[in-house]
Amino acid sequence: MASKHLISDSAVVPAHIAKQVVSPAAYADWDAIHEAFTELRKTLPLGLVEAPGFDPFWLVTKHADLMEISRQPLIFSNNDHRCALLSQSAERQYLETRDEVPFIRALVTMDAPEHSVYRRLTFKNFTPKGIRGLEESIRALAVESIDEMAAQGSSCDFAESVALRYPLRVILSLMGLPREDEDMMLRLTQEVFNPQDPDMSKTRSDVDESEASSYDLGALAEFNQFFSDLIKARRANPTDDIASLIANARVDDKLLPDWDVASQYIAILTAGHDTTSSSTAGGVAALAAAPDQFTMMKNDRSLIPALVEECVRWTSPLLSFMRTAERDYTLRDQTIRKGDWLMLSYPSANRDEDVFEEPFVFKANRTPNPQIGFGYGPHICLGQHLGRLEMRIFFEEFFRRVNSVELTGHVERSRSINVSAIKRMPIKFTMS
Ligand code: HEM
Numbered sequence: 001m002a003s004k005h006l007i008s009d010s011a012v013v014p015a016h017i018a019k020q021v022v023s024p025a026a027y028a029d030w031d032a033i034h035e036a037f038t039e040l041r042k043t044l045p046l047g048l049v050e051a052p053g054f055d056p057f058w059l060v061t062k063h064a065d066l067m068e069i070s071r072q073p074l075i076f077s078n079n080d081h082r083c084a085l086l087s088q089s090a091e092r093q094y095l096e097t098r099d100e101v102p103f104i105r106a107l108v109t110m111d112a113p114e115h116s117v118y119r120r121l122t123f124k125n126f127t128p129k130g131i132r133g134l135e136e137s138i139r140a141l142a143v144e145s146i147d148e149m150a151a152q153g154s155s156c157d158f159a160e161s162v163a164l165r166y167p168l169r170v171i172l173s174l175m176g177l178p179r180e181d182e183d184m185m186l187r188l189t190q191e192v193f194n195p196q197d198p199d200m201s202k203t204r205s206d207v208d209e210s211e212a213s214s215y216d217l218g219a220l221a222e223f224n225q226f227f228s229d230l231i232k233a234r235r236a237n238p239t240d241d242i243a244s245l246i247a248n249a250r251v252d253d254k255l256l257p258d259w260d261v262a263s264q265y266i267a268i269l270t271a272g273h274d275t276t277s278s279s280t281a282g283g284v285a286a287l288a289a290a291p292d293q294f295t296m297m298k299n300d301r302s303l304i305p306a307l308v309e310e311c312v313r314w315t316s317p318l319l320s321f322m323r324t325a326e327r328d329y330t331l332r333d334q335t336i337r338k339g340d341w342l343m344l345s346y347p348s349a350n351r352d353e354d355v356f357e358e359p360f361v362f363k364a365n366r367t368p369n370p371q372i373g374f375g376y377g378p379h380i381c382l383g384q385h386l387g388r389l390e391m392r393i394f395f396e397e398f399f400r401r402v403n404s405v406e407l408t409g410h411v412e413r414s415r416s417i418n419v420s421a422i423k424r425m426p427i428k429f430t431m432s
Pocket of ligand 1: 318
């Protein structure tokens with residue numbers, strides 16, 4: 001944890017912003033949280049957050065700093081459960097119960113050398129070459145989603161009926177899971193990432209914010225239960241899917257422990273759909289607010305890859321990850337001490353005025369676009385090419401069929417400090 005006595009008061013983030021940064025509800029107010037980050041980028045790009053109930057941490061808001069930290073995993077580790085923001089009480093609860101409910105052992109909680117060993121198990125399947133063969137089946141799912149949208153007439157909740165379902169179906173088919181599991185997976189994913197959102201969590205909606213954690217450990221346990229049967233089935237009868245690949249993968253000639261297999265499943269399932277769905281919905285919302293850009297895209301589909309990058313920059317659905325300093329390090333004339341905790345803010349880095357011209361303007365054809373929404377360095381998103389492919393195909397089908405789109409109500413975001421999901425987005429549309 002960052003040691004306050006060594007730090008001047010001028011390096012401490014103002015209390016009202018510190019409160020926002022750790023508050024799941026504050027991220028649902030997208031404009032207000034961006035105002036706070038903008039102030040910090042200007043006045044205190046690397047500041048210490050001291051919020052009641054949380055260990056202090058450095059808040060990293062600049063694009064260059066996020067890259068500098070992310071590319072040095074031996075100096076800034078992911079450090080197991082401390083890779084995500086969690087309150088002191090959530091950490092205490094985890095430490096007390098970890099024998100019963102272990103924390104997820106996914107890539108994002110691991111450090112070298114284990115991280116690269118586990119990343120290699122599925123890496124090839126997620127490279128551009130590895131996913132090339134999926135295009136046809138993904139397109140069929142995109143067409144199905146647009147058909148479902150069309151079937152609703154001229155209005156729908158785009159988040160609920162399109163954006164949340166399509167990426168989940170892609171991930172389920174990649175994993176080799178049946179369509180019947182869709183509703184359960186949607187519910188569990190939302191519970192894991194949004195334990196403080198009353199619409200998305202069954203257990204902890206009334207929890208005090210200082211009790212907040214990024215993940216719902218109870219939902220993780222439910223996932224575990226479900227996956228133990230799947231692991232057994234895939235080991236007994238291997239099939240041609242990611243679930244089989246991981247269940248039958250060997251490290252040092254041994255199968256992985258069941259919890260490690262289940263953790264990889266959970267990470268791929270959860271990381272793989274809420275994020276993509278939020279970027280897609282956020283992109284459609286931005287296009288609805290800028291009809292000239294909608295028309296530009298409809299008339300020139302070669303611009304779609306640029307649109308996809310801008311959607312990820314604009315929405316930055318992955319809100320933060322944490323790192324722990326493994327040794328003293330100087331950044332922006334500030335000494336970060338060994339053991340200090342740091343928060344990487346992707347939405348802030350993606351609005352950095354030093355990198356992006358007019359960062360608060362959605363430019364569907366923005367080029368170049370060095371957005372950092374998929375992270376950077378050895379932990380860079382495993383599914384980045386898949387996410388891009390899904391969104392490209394979706395927009396190709398969308399612009400082929402949809403002639404206009406208009407927002408008819410408020411875009412509602414989840415209360416989460418982890419993934420910013422768009423949970424409601426009422427629209428009116430016309431189709432060809
Ligand atoms: C728009 C969609 C997506 C966004 C914005 C996103 C964002 C991110 C970010 C910011 C990280 C952390 C990177 C870092 O620490 O430097 C990450 C890691 C990860 N993502 Fe994604 N992601 C998306 C889609 C996906 C998909 C479709 C999958 C499915 C396989 C996926 C699986 C993962 C995994 C397994 C990791 C951990 C990688 C590691 O620690 O080595 N993500 N993602």
